[in-house]
Amino acid sequence: MNCAEFVELVTEFLDGAMGEPTELRCLVHLARCEGCETYLDQFRQTSAAVGALPGPNLPPAVRDQLLGAFRGLPRD
Template identity: 65%
Template sequence: MNCEEFVGLVTVFLDGALHESAEVRCLVHLAECDSCETCLDQFRQTTAILGELPAPRLSTETRDRLRGAFRALPRD
């Protein structure tokens, strides 16, 4: 695994949602790469800080418009 591959998987890695073989590859890469270890730490810190923010307060109209817009997105 290289750094670009790791960065592409970092959020899935943090969620614990990787297939076991991919997780092992990430762990091996992290053991060898200080830059990606730093990247992982920054993602953890960002997630923790964002988790402390209060939930946004949207008006019912805005929330309904957003839901409608997401429902209208094409699905693969």
């Protein structure tokens, strides 16, 4: 595994949503790559900080309007 592959898979790695062989490849890469270890730590910190932010305080009518607009978007 190289750094670009790890960066692409970091969310799955943190969520525990990958198969054992891929997870093992990530762990081996992390053991050898200080840069990706730092990236993983920064990703964890950022995720925790964003998760601690309060949710938006939208009036119900605005929330409904936004949800309606997103429902109307085409799906890829």
